[in-house]
Amino acid sequence: MTTTAAADPRDPAFIAACNARLAAELDADYAALGRQLARGGQDIDAVTRAVAAFGVALPSWGVGTGGTRFARFPGPGEPRNVFEKLEDCAVVHRLTGATPTVSLHLPWDACEDYAALRAHALRLGLSFDAVNSNTFQDQRGQGRSYKFGSLTHTDAEVRAQAVEHNLDCIRIGRLLGSKALTLWIGDGANFPGQQHLAHAFERYLDSARRIYAGLPADWRLLIEHKMYEPAFYASVIQDWGSSLLAAQALGPQALCLVDLGHHAPNVNIEMIVARLIHAGRLGGFHFNDSKYGDDDLDAGSIDPYRLFLVFNELVDAEWRGVPLKPAHMLDQSHNVTDPIESLMASAIELTRALAQALLVDRAALADAQERNDALLATQALKRAFTTDVAPILARARLARGAAIDPIAAYRRSGYRAACATVRPAAAGGTGGGIV
DSSP, rough: OOOSSSSSSTOHHHHHHHTTTTHHHHHHEEEEEEHHHTTOOOOOHHHHHEEEEOOEEEEEGGGOOOBBBBOOOTTTTTOSSSHHHHHHHHHHHHHHSSOOOOEETTTOOOOSSSHHHHHHHHHHOOEEEOOOOSSSSSSSSOOOTTTTTTOOOOSSHHHHHHHHHHHHHHHHHHTTTTTTTEEEEOEEEETTTTTTTHHHHHHHHHHHHHHHSSSSSSSEEEEEEEHHHHSEEETTTHHHHHHHHHHHHHHHTTTEETTTTTSTOOOOOOOHHHHHHTTTOEEEEEEEEESSSSSOTTTSOOHEEEEEEHHHHHHHHHTTTTOOOOEEEOOOBBSSSSSHHHHHHHHHHHHHHHHHHTTTTTTHHHHHHHHHHHHHHHHHHHHTTOOOOOHEEEHHHTTTTTTTTTTHHHHHTTHHHHHHSSOOSSSSSSSOOOO
């Protein structure tokens, strides 16, 4: 640990002390909720165990202050390198118990010694999830520019450079113990006629096949789509249909990744999830939220019901015996909050949505659907969604040795103030970037 906090929020003794003052109230609330659920034939302990087993990956970039297209306003004590990012991620995990893995972004998180980085993560109780490549910006010393595309560029040498970067990400990921590569490109066009729409997609498939050929046998390629930005007229992989077509063309290790913020307004995301489950191509999620054009708001901050409905599809598939193992990752940018607090809040919202989805009476819902009873069907969902599952979430955290109230414990520790004393403030504040 490179910081000296008033109290280390990762210290089990500190967490236990924070929990001691809340344990009696939690016991009472949990018992009351258990009796309520038992009347409907539901086992609160079974739900709690399922919630305790849930994990979501943290984005390494999420522990720093994000930016917009206009400016970035650095926060105090931001991590200066990937080793310090892991320290902040460990705080999130120790206090929530729900974020055991970290998803790195390369070359943002490049370092000289990946064995040392993996050992550092292990000491902190963390491991690595999918690695993310970056061909949507030019990097220092890069030979060719991605201004007009990367994997779909008209210049074969630019495409080869982008392919090689992704293969490098796989090599680094193997050193870290990762098992997946997330592939997102910003390629597209800002003007009609700027790009041959058919040829661009064909070039994407050709480039992606070379990346796919470099996958280890136990890896997955997670293809992420984005409706727009930075290509505001036409993005090459702009929706789940394009993502699915690409995955099916590449092979069984290629799957679709659903970012909750990358959709047109009012799109039925839970139906997209259902269709990808049917196709056997649901690879995972980037969890966030969106109101207007931003796609990186805290998970559940805008539309918690939609988040619940997504988890409802996942739980329903499991109930039907459909084999699923989606990657769960956060993908957020925090401009006005402490990133650690926002990540904890988001992780808690995911466990809330899961717990609520587990409380849906599947048999009653299926019966109402079969009888075309629209009202009882939707009420079966609403009944679960409106149940206050906070005692379940807290008891699950307690079972994992985490904090009953993670944000209160974090603030009590003084961790952010301690980081500010040893991590100089980041320079800048006038430049932005896509987040």
